[in-house]
Amino acid sequence: MSQLTINKETVKVKKPTNNFKRFLRQWDIQLMVIPALIVIFIFSYIPMYGVLTAFKNYNIIKGFMDSPWVGFKYFEQFFNSPDFSRVMRNTVIVSLLKFFIGFPAPILLALMLNEVRHMFFKRFVQTVSYLPYFLSWVIVAGFFTSMLATDNGSVNIALEKANLINEPINFLSVPEYFWTILITANVWKDIGFASIVYLAAIAGVDPHLYEAAEMDGASKFKQMFLITVPSIMPVIIIFMILAMGNLLNAGFEDILLLGVNPLLREVTDVLDTYVYRTGIQNGRYAYATAIGLFKAVISVGMLILANYFARRSGNSLW
Amino acid sequence: MRRLGYGDRTMVIAIYFLLVLLAFTTFYPFWNALVISFNEGKDTALGGITFWPRAWTLDNYDTVFKDKRLVGAFSVTIMRTIVGTITSIIATSILAYGMTKRELIGRKFYMVVCIITMYFGGGLIPTYLLIRGIGLDNSFWVYIIPSLISVWNMIIFRTFFNGLPDGLQESAKIDGCGNWGTYFRIVLPLSGPVIATLALFTAVYHWNEWFLPSIYITNENLIPIQTLLQQVLNTNVITANTSALDTASQAILGRMQSITSKSLSMAIMMVATVPIVCVYPFVQRFFVKGVLIGSLKE
Numbered sequence: 310m311s312q313l314t315i316n317k318e319t320v321k322v323k324k325p326t327n328n329f330k331r332f333l334r335q336w337d338i339q340l341m342v343i344p345a346l347i348v349i350f351i352f353s354y355i356p357m358y359g360v361l362t363a364f365k366n367y368n369i370i371k372g373f374m375d376s377p378w379v380g381f382k383y384f385e386q387f388f389n390s391p392d393f394s395r396v397m398r399n400t401v402i403v404s405l406l407k408f409f410i411g412f413p414a415p416i417l418l419a420l421m422l423n424e425v426r427h428m429f430f431k432r433f434v435q436t437v438s439y440l441p442y443f444l445s446w447v448i449v450a451g452f453f454t455s456m457l458a459t460d461n462g463s464v465n466i467a468l469e470k471a472n473l474i475n476e477p478i479n480f481l482s483v484p485e486y487f488w489t490i491l492i493t494a495n496v497w498k499d500i501g502f503a504s505i506v507y508l509a510a511i512a513g514v515d516p517h518l519y520e521a522a523e524m525d526g527a528s529k530f531k532q533m534f535l536i537t538v539p540s541i542m543p544v545i546i547i548f549m550i551l552a553m554g555n556l557l558n559a560g561f562e563d564i565l566l567l568g569v570n571p572l573l574r575e576v577t578d579v580l581d582t583y584v585y586r587t588g589i590q591n592g593r594y595a596y597a598t599a600i601g602l603f604k605a606v607i608s609v610g611m612l613i614l615a616n617y618f619a620r621r622s623g624n625s626l627w
Numbered sequence: 628m629r630r631l632g633y634g635d636r637t638m639v640i641a642i643y644f645l646l647v648l649l650a651f652t653t654f655y656p657f658w659n660a661l662v663i664s665f666n667e668g669k670d671t672a673l674g675g676i677t678f679w680p681r682a683w684t685l686d687n688y689d690t691v692f693k694d695k696r697l698v699g700a701f702s703v704t705i706m707r708t709i710v711g712t713i714t715s716i717i718a719t720s721i722l723a724y725g726m727t728k729r730e731l732i733g734r735k736f737y738m739v740v741c742i743i744t745m746y747f748g749g750g751l752i753p754t755y756l757l758i759r760g761i762g763l764d765n766s767f768w769v770y771i772i773p774s775l776i777s778v779w780n781m782i783i784f785r786t787f788f789n790g791l792p793d794g795l796q797e798s799a800k801i802d803g804c805g806n807w808g809t810y811f812r813i814v815l816p817l818s819g820p821v822i823a824t825l826a827l828f829t830a831v832y833h834w835n836e837w838f839l840p841s842i843y844i845t846n847e848n849l850i851p852i853q854t855l856l857q858q859v860l861n862t863n864v865i866t867a868n869t870s871a872l873d874t875a876s877q878a879i880l881g882r883m884q885s886i887t888s889k890s891l892s893m894a895i896m897m898v899a900t901v902p903i904v905c906v907y908p909f910v911q912r913f914f915v916k917g918v919l920i921g922s923l924k925e
Contacts, residue, residue, distance in 0.1 A: 314794030326906040332732050337806045342737055345718055345776045349818075352773045354756050356749020373756070416774060418649070421642045430646075436908065437650045439656075443903045447857045451896050452656035454860065455663070456894030460889070463659055496654065526719045529635040562838065569861050589842050601750035612746060 312488055338504060363599035367473040383599035393581065403559035406492050414496050435508075442575050442593050443521035450566035457481055481567065484576045487513075491560070491567055506548070506611025510541040547623050553615040557608050561585070580604045657900070664688070664894040668887035679782065693704050697895065699853065703892060704851040704899075705751060707770045711833040718775050723784030729899045741778045755842060761798035763841040767801070770833070770851075780825050788820040818915050827910040831903060852899050859892050 332339065363383060365376040387393055420436070425431040430532040441449060454462050457480040480486050519538050527535065538545075561578035568577030578586075580600060588597025662680050670682040691697050725731060726738065749757075754773075764767040791814065798808045815822075839852035844850055846859055 328732060335728075335730060335732065338725050338728050338731050340720050341806070341810075342731065345722035345725075346737060346740060347774070348718075348776050349741060349778070352754070352757070353748060354746040356753035357747060359749050359753030359757060362753055362756065364816070373760075386865075403746055404752060410704060421646060424639060425646065430643075434646045434650050436911070437653050440904065440907070441653060443831050443835075443907055444900060445853050446902055447835075447853045447860070448896055451856070451860050451892065452660060454662060454810050455889075455893065456656055458889075461671055461676055463655070463677055464674060500649075501653070516862050528632060566857065566860075584751055589755060594752050594756060598750065598752040599750055605747070605750060609747070 342600060346538060357502045360602050360605075361594060362595050363602045365595055367598075368412040368592075383596045384603060385601050387603070392578065396578045396580060399497045399576060400557060400559045403557050403564075403579055404493065405490060406488060407495060407559070408552055408556060410492050411495050411499065412549065413595065414500050415503035416507050416541075418500055419504040419511060421502065422508060423511050424529065424533075426445065426618065435504075438504070440501070444498070446562040446566050449494060449498050450563070453490065453567060454481060457490070482570045482572045484573055485570060485627075487573050487576045491563060493561070494567060495563060506544060507541060510544040511537055514540040527614035547619075550615045550619045553618075554608070554612040556611055557604055654843060657904075660893045660896055661870055663890060666890065668825070668890035671890050673793055688898075690891060691894045692900055696854070698846055700852040700855045701898070703767075703849055704729060704853070706736055707767070707851060708830050708833040709762045711774065712826050712830045714771055715775050715780075715829050716822060719777050719780045719825075720784045720822070721810065722776060723781045724788055725806075725816055726781070727786050728787045728806070739833060741781065745778050746816045765846050765849065768827050769839060770836075771841050774832070777829070780829070783825060784818075784821060787818060815887070824913040825912055827913070830906075834899075834903060852895070856892065856895050857886065859895065862888075874924060 359373065360374075364378055364380060365373070366379045366382075367373070388577045401480060422431055422434065425434070457465070459465060459477040459479045462477070462480075464473070464480070468474045469477070481488060514537060518540070519532055522532050522536055557580065559581065561581040564582050564606060565579050565585070568582075581604075584597045584601045586606075587593045589598070659677065662678065663676055664687050665683055665685070666676055666680040666683040667686070668682045670676075674682070711900055726734065728734070741763075748754075758764055758769060758773065763772065795813055795817070799813045804812060834922050835849065837857050840850055840854040841857065844854075
């Protein structure tokens with residue numbers, strides 16, 4: 310023991326006090342991190358700086374540096390444009406729908422799976438429900454358009470067989486149906502995978518609690534709401550907070566792929582797709598960057614707000 | 628076990644019913660697409676195909692596997708998935724291993740640099756302008772380099788590496804291993820489960836990702852299958868109510884008369900899905916653990 314301390318001290322004495330020399334001496338570990346950090350710098354930090362495009366009259370020939378500053382021109386343009394109210398309405402509605410339906414759905418699934426006593430059946434349902442998470446949105450949208458198609462779509466076939474409709478409905482061209490389809494597709498894709506964490510949390514609940522509750526004559530239903538749900542509350546709260554930070558992400562791929570039909574424009578334009586449409590498709594780079602920045606600022610605000618709530622509940626994110 | 632009361636029994640029956648319904652609605656779209664992909668296109672157009680093919684045929688797949696554009700798109704996807712996964716897992720895990728070293732100068736600063744990118748980003752347009760600006764567009768490397776380092780995966784790797792017993796690394800050091808040697812000979816071989824999990828997710832990302840090529844790639848030889856499929860499906864939706872076939876799928880359809888764009892896109896969809904369906908049961912036992920590590924971050 311004493312030898313070890315002496316050794317440590319000799320090492321300390323030998324250590325060069327100069328940070329730069331120490332840095333050179335550990336070149337092998339620095340070589341592990343610095344190249345990766347350069348990649349991060351290029352692909353994450355340069356675009357952050359590029360956000361200044363929003364305040365410039367961007368000209369592809371002049372490039373980023375030489376384009377003149379225009380201040381908040383593009384922000385004003387967006388706020389005053391007729392698109393503004395539509396885009397904001399859609400973003401808020403779709404986000405809230407996703408939050409209030411997409412968030413509790415996997416919790417409900419986990420609670421239901423927890424009541425299943427036949428292990429084979431349980432595993433089967435789990436395995437099947439995870440699968441869509443691993444498919445691309447292209448495939449999922451393909452499934453949904455195929456299911457909902459007028460020619461030979463299974464939904465129309467079923468509705469016709471049940472005598473609920475006479476003519477097939479072209480679901481993906483009616484604005485009123487779009488949000489329902491969008492949320493359904495999201496839940497369909499993610500419910501199984503998102504339930505994993507809740508199932509793990511449920512597995513950690515002390516079984517004695519259930520035994521005691523059963524002795525007291527609590528029904529299964531009561532056990533679920535008086536034991537299981539309160540026990541996994543911390544996990545639910547953490548994920549709720551994470552979801553809150555994401556609240557303005559109404560979606561991108563899903564809307565882009567399911568909302569192909571131009572008839573749906575009224576309900577499909579959200580901030581992200583609008584940035585894509587104006588920026589990439591129409592080449593209005595500065596305008597689109599301004600809208601992206603506008604969204605990012607609100608998102609960061611919500612993240613800070615979410616963290617404030619998190620701290621109060623004792624589950625801080627940072 | 629105590630016998631269930633009346634209310635409990637109703638609840639359990641309802642739960643089983645709902646779960647069967649969920650399993651069915653999850654499984655059915657696959658099945659239906661599979662059935663349509665094995666059914667003659669003209670016959671499918673008559674309607675009524677649900678659980679079984681009515682006019683069995685392999686023509687759809689025959690067309691898929693004979694079409695040069697489709698086969699090319701598949702090879703691009705496979706290349707991208709293999710190269711992208713291997714490079715990203717190696718680069719990210721090396722970064723993570725370096726970050727576990729307490730003596731690393733600037734460690735805290737590096738960590739902050741990494742974490743910030745999880746919450747802030749430049750957004751679509753500045754990234755787009757950067758990628759075009761440095762000439763990565765229309766290059767295979769646009770699939771590999773920007774997604775080389777995943778900070779999220781780095782944190783998962785780091786958590787895992789920190790959990791490895793210190794003694795192993797120390798004894799490697801005594802035996803004359805440097806940091807790189809320890810990483811390759813000790814740490815990497817011990818990290819099977821976490822590598823399997825993260826490699827699966829990275830591979831799935833590369834296999835499924837379609838948006839990058841849709842904005843950066845105009846060279847048809849570099850378009851992966853998902854993007855091609857998206858183009859085919861897209862034009863299908865728009866022309867759903869007209870009899871005229873769109874140009875994108877017509878080019879592929881060529882002479883085969885019994886194939887419609889619907890039966891063809893179902894076949895492409897199946898070919899793009901099956902590899903994932905085959906791989907994931909094997910890695911399933913790992914990913915529960917992986918997801919849990921991920922949700923525990925820091």
